[in-house]
Amino acid sequence: MNVLIRLTKSTLAYPGAEKSLITPQLVFNDPTTLPVISTFRILSPTGALVDNNHSLTITSEKIVDLYKHMVTLHTLDTIMYDAQRQGRLSFYMTSSGEEAVSVASGAILEKHDQIFAQYREQGAFLARGLSVQDIMNQLYANSNDHGKGRNMPIHHVNKAINLHPISSPLATQIPHAVGAAYALKLTKPNQACSICYVGEGACSEGDFHAGLNIAATRECPVIFFVRNNGYAISTASKEQYKGDGIASRGPGYGIVTIRIDGNDLLAVYEATKAARDLAVKENRPVLIEAMTYRRSHHSTSDDSFAYRSKHEVDAWKRHDNPISRIRKYMQRPDINIWSDELEEKFRKATKKDILKCLQIAERTKKPPLSEIFTDVYFDNGGKELQPHLKEQKEELDEILAQYRSWYHLEDYKA
Amino acid sequence: MSVRDALNTALAEEMDKDDDVFIMGEEVAQYNGAYKVTRGLLDRFGERRVIDTPITEMGFTGICVGAALAGLKPVCEFMTFNFAMQSIDQIINSGAKTYYMSGGTQVCNVTFRGPNGAAAGVGAQHSQDYSAWYGSIPGLKVVSPYSSEDCKGLLKAAIRDPNVTIFLENEMLYNETFPMSEEAMSTDFVIPFGQAKIERPGSDITIVAHSRNVEFSLKAAEILKEKYNVEAEVINLRTIKPLDVPSIVKSVKKTNRLVSVESGFPAFGVGSEICAQIMESEAFDALDAPVERVTGAEVPTPYAKELEDFAFPTPEIIVRACKKALYMEE
Ligand SMILES: Cc1ncc(C[n+]2csc(CCOP(=O)(O)OP(=O)(O)O)c2C)c(N)n1
Numbered sequence: 001m002n003v004l005i006r007l008t009k010s011t012l013a014y015p016g017a018e019k020s021l022i023t024p025q026l027v028f029n030d031p032t033t034l035p036v037i038s039t040f041r042i043l044s045p046t047g048a049l050v051d052n053n054h055s056l057t058i059t060s061e062k063i064v065d066l067y068k069h070m071v072t073l074h075t076l077d078t079i080m081y082d083a084q085r086q087g088r089l090s091f092y093m094t095s096s097g098e099e100a101v102s103v104a105s106g107a108i109l110e111k112h113d114q115i116f117a118q119y120r121e122q123g124a125f126l127a128r129g130l131s132v133q134d135i136m137n138q139l140y141a142n143s144n145d146h147g148k149g150r151n152m153p154i155h156h157v158n159k160a161i162n163l164h165p166i167s168s169p170l171a172t173q174i175p176h177a178v179g180a181a182y183a184l185k186l187t188k189p190n191q192a193c194s195i196c197y198v199g200e201g202a203c204s205e206g207d208f209h210a211g212l213n214i215a216a217t218r219e220c221p222v223i224f225f226v227r228n229n230g231y232a233i234s235t236a237s238k239e240q241y242k243g244d245g246i247a248s249r250g251p252g253y254g255i256v257t258i259r260i261d262g263n264d265l266l267a268v269y270e271a272t273k274a275a276r277d278l279a280v281k282e283n284r285p286v287l288i289e290a291m292t293y294r295r296s297h298h299s300t301s302d303d304s305f306a307y308r309s310k311h312e313v314d315a316w317k318r319h320d321n322p323i324s325r326i327r328k329y330m331q332r333p334d335i336n337i338w339s340d341e342l343e344e345k346f347r348k349a350t351k352k353d354i355l356k357c358l359q360i361a362e363r364t365k366k367p368p369l370s371e372i373f374t375d376v377y378f379d380n381g382g383k384e385l386q387p388h389l390k391e392q393k394e395e396l397d398e399i400l401a402q403y404r405s406w407y408h409l410e411d412y413k414a
Numbered sequence: 415m416s417v418r419d420a421l422n423t424a425l426a427e428e429m430d431k432d433d434d435v436f437i438m439g440e441e442v443a444q445y446n447g448a449y450k451v452t453r454g455l456l457d458r459f460g461e462r463r464v465i466d467t468p469i470t471e472m473g474f475t476g477i478c479v480g481a482a483l484a485g486l487k488p489v490c491e492f493m494t495f496n497f498a499m500q501s502i503d504q505i506i507n508s509g510a511k512t513y514y515m516s517g518g519t520q521v522c523n524v525t526f527r528g529p530n531g532a533a534a535g536v537g538a539q540h541s542q543d544y545s546a547w548y549g550s551i552p553g554l555k556v557v558s559p560y561s562s563e564d565c566k567g568l569l570k571a572a573i574r575d576p577n578v579t580i581f582l583e584n585e586m587l588y589n590e591t592f593p594m595s596e597e598a599m600s601t602d603f604v605i606p607f608g609q610a611k612i613e614r615p616g617s618d619i620t621i622v623a624h625s626r627n628v629e630f631s632l633k634a635a636e637i638l639k640e641k642y643n644v645e646a647e648v649i650n651l652r653t654i655k656p657l658d659v660p661s662i663v664k665s666v667k668k669t670n671r672l673v674s675v676e677s678g679f680p681a682f683g684v685g686s687e688i689c690a691q692i693m694e695s696e697a698f699d700a701l702d703a704p705v706e707r708v709t710g711a712e713v714p715t716p717y718a719k720e721l722e723d724f725a726f727p728t729p730e731i732i733v734r735a736c737k738k739a740l741y742m743e744e
């Protein structure tokens with residue numbers, strides 16, 4: 001027997017769940033009996049469309065364009081990982097295996113959209129127009145770095161593409177993205193959104209709850225883009241949470257949610273684009289959970305074979321690579337927008353370009369020493385130093401004048 | 415013995431001794447800790463007592479405080495104290511204050527430990543020294559060890575201490591090795607809080623430091639001896655709270671000059687507190703020169719090595735401060 005009684009006007013409805021029906025049955029909501037959320041996919045690992053009738057909004061030119069960004073990112077990762085191993089760089093994080101996730105999601109963003117990233121999203125920055133040279137300048141903390149050499153490698157910031165500085169303490173970007181979305185709603189209604197990239201591990205932080213709940217209640221135009229790559233350093237996702245991934249949490253906050261195949265460039269593009277429409281046109285926050293696999297070590301400070309098998313990693317390398325998946329599609333005789341010759345030519349040129357950027361970045365002078373003291377306070381438009389900062393600067397100037405020969409002042413921009 | 419092994423030994427010995435002691439934090443079990451301080455503990459004590467957590471500092475700090483309120487003795491590892499900012503409310507409003515606010519009925523024995531202060535090239539959000547922050551809170555005890563012996567004796571004391579203890583390690587010291595006395599190798603070895611150690615006796619000037627700056631101060635003392643025939647006394651504070659003011663006073667009465675060294679920011683810092691305490695003590699009359707403070711630069715720590723190098727004390731800078739306090743011409 002399943003009797004449900006709808007509360008009528010004459011009975012009072014509890015304000016905390018006004019639409020809840022009354023039932024005489026003592027039944028717990030058991031998550032183990034709920035259906036597992038499906039994963040949206042357009043393109044299979046074989047290069048075939050899951051549904052041949054699927055209508056794509058992405059153009060062929062765009063696919064090639066994004067493919068090139070993915071290859072650039074992968075080449076950059078390979079070169080910089082080695083550069084770090086050679087001691088030419090203190091730290092690096094690759095996006096290996098997650099190229100489609102960042103590139104395709106970044107590509108749908110528009111001029112006023114604000115980016116709040118975690119760190120494994122260099123692909124999105126490339127797609128938004130950050131140049132390889134910009135990235136290199138940041139990695140080498142030189143005087144052309146937009147962050148003035150103040151941040152660890154990978155912690156990019158760039159005003160031109162509305163990329164807010166990457167913050168080391170995890171998940172702090174979530175409430176920030178919501179706040180920025182709220183500001184956009186007030187100042188640029190129905191024109192722009194913010195996107196918040198976050199790893200499945202960082203979703204365990206309290207900031208995740210705070211951010212999603214406020215985004216829903218204040219109806220903020222924000223896309224929560226979760227990269228679920230199976231690991232948070234050594235912690236496997238099955239030890240990170242017990243529920244159905246991160247996607248299952250969205251509906252609990254009243255947020256429209258989708259789980260997508262993150263290794264499928266087309267699915268990431270189309271889903272993020274549709275999500276942006278919901279956010280911008282209807283002021284609805286959206287949660288996207290992109291399923292992928294972190295093929296690299298967490299960072300150059302990590303050796304992941306201490307906690308996962310080489311066999312597992314190799315299987316992903318061989319059987320499902322987001323780059324080769326879309327390439328298979330592009331080189332299908334019926335699609336034919338890419339070829340082996342183009343591939344070879346592009347890879348060669350890209351490698352050469354990146355190495356050149358690296359050399360330039362390495363040779364560029366370090367930020368001026370006087371910049372140690374600037375930008376701590378925004379007094380007088382940032383032009384005036386507080387007395388105690390001025391005092392520190394004068395002391396340093398004195399020391400440098402006195403011990404000139406001890407310091408390699410020629411390495412710094414004057 | 416390396417500092418890392420000393421910490422590991424202290425944890426293992428206390429877990430052996432007392433089943434109520436357990437360790438919790440990100441990556442402490444399977445991965446042996448972000449800096450391998452908990453190496454081997456999972457194999458030895460099992461999942462019940464060596465617990466990996468999801469990434470939620472606020473969450474697992476609260477859980478540790480709760481477990482302590484229920485009578486257990488958790489050791490909570492932070493990957494770095496910079497991330498403990500996420501859980502500052504649990505540490506201070508819940509951890510430090512509950513015993514007092516419960517009218518002395520609710521004890522909270524928890525040890526928060528992890529690397530603190532600057533490492534190398536990890537930027538502003540990984541480089542802050544929190545000694546002064548925690549040092550200002552009634553209800554907390556704050557430890558900042560230097561050597562392997564310090565680490566072993568003080569961590570064991572922290573775990574046994576029935577209060578909330580903040581145990582501030584230093585990433586750059588983990589690999590350093592120090593000789594261990596026979597006494598320090600014993601499982602009964604504990605160092606009481608509030609007792610500074612004279613690492614190098616001297617008669618001309620007192621240098622007070624903690625953690626890694628003890629090393630820099632000792633180097634500075636060598637330079638002072640070699641170049642200027644100055645005998646510096648170097649005091650290793652060991653604990654920030656309680657602060658061993660009597661030892662500093664005693665030393666200053668002998669040397670008449672004082673320099674404090676820390677990696678924290680200058681304003682409202684450990685050095686500021688030392689200056690104030692000396693001013694209020696009988697050592698004030700013994701001073702022949704104003705106290706000099708050597709501190710981290712008052713800017714968020716920059717990443718680029720070439721900039722970061724200018725942001726923290728070095729032996730040369732300590733020598734310079736000492737010369738100033740000794741009224742020596744530059
Ligand atoms: C507050 C905080 N706690 C811990 C860390 C250390 N940490 C850096 S990255 C990371 C793992 C994050 O995993 P996830 O969110 O899944 O992202 P992924 O690395 O897989 O891209 C951890 C624990 C940190 N940076 N900040």
Ligand SMILES: [Mg+2]
Pocket residue numbers: 199200201227228229230231232233294
């Ligand atoms: Mg992850």
